[in-house]
Amino acid sequence: MPLIHLWTALPFAKLEVGHHFYWHIGNLRVHGQVFITTWFVMAILIAAAFVASRKIQQVPSGIQNLMEYALEFIRDLTKSQMGEHEYRAWVPFVGTLFLFIFVCNWSGALVPWKLIELPEGELAAPTNDINTTVALALLVSLAYFYAGLRKRGLKYFTKYIEPTPVLLPIAILEDFTKPLSLSFRLFGNILADELVVGVLVLLVPLFVPLPVMALGLFTSAIQALVFATLAATYIGEAMEGHGGEHEGAHS
């Protein structure tokens, strides 16, 4: 990206794509900047959860109210994708997906990470690193395989040849496109958003990037919602199967 590297002299508007702050654990390399922001995000979530559930009241107020609102939102989301009977066990997974991605995205947009200097690379939303999004997407894949196998046993694999074996290649392909689209959608949106904001800041440093930043906040929230909803849909789909055995359960 030579064009972008032209402007690396400007202090706050530096764009560093593909530069990472490497940590070496044994003979493994990891992206340190991703872990730093991830720990920050996890700390925020755990602190919020802790404060919200420290003394639970019948009539909620303050942060308990906020987290209850979030929880109810997640419950509705999972319920609408998986149906009344199955959703409860999956609320923690889908909910953590949503909350984690949401706080990651917004932390990238709202926290002035640039003020913290790293030897190499820059701090940003963890979701703008492909490793994070692929990790989450693969977890979703594992989750829906697990859900399908647990619910339907080996009959789960009949979904590949139902309604007709002609679709077998496409059905198998689906298992690869699902995590691929999940991870690249999230990664692309967040990275593109940060790049657009970065480029605009380079060109016009004042006020002009603000609408794009606001739009970025909106997209970030939508991406978190999309990721969680799709994860819930995949899991619900895997549990449901093609047979009509649960027709009555979902009204």
Place this chain on the structure above:
Amino acid sequence: MFDFDATLPLMAVQFLILTVILNALLYKPLGQALDNRDEYIRTNLQQAKERLQQATELAQQYEQELASTRRQAQALIEEARAEAQKIATAEIAEAQQAVQAELLKIQAEIDQQKQATLQALEGQVASLSEQLLAKLLA
């Protein structure tokens, strides 16, 4: 940009740990709280409904009692009025009879006296006519 390394599995593990922690700190207790509140509201609503039902039934019952009492009172008044009417009619009839009887008695008395007077006068007719005759002849 597409730089895969050990970050990927470590992020997955971290995410699972976060899920477990949030499950213990957030989803379980707050979900419990939500369910409890739902239950509380549902039972309260149920009780309120039952109470409303009871109140309506009681009101209806009272209304019915009131209506029947009013009807009884009306009947009593009607009865008393009829009785009074009857008594009054009977007394009037009696009084009229008494007056009639008195009237008849007095009539009879007058007739008797008239008879007696006429007889007495008839007795005197002879002597009076003799006196008249004597006077004329003299």
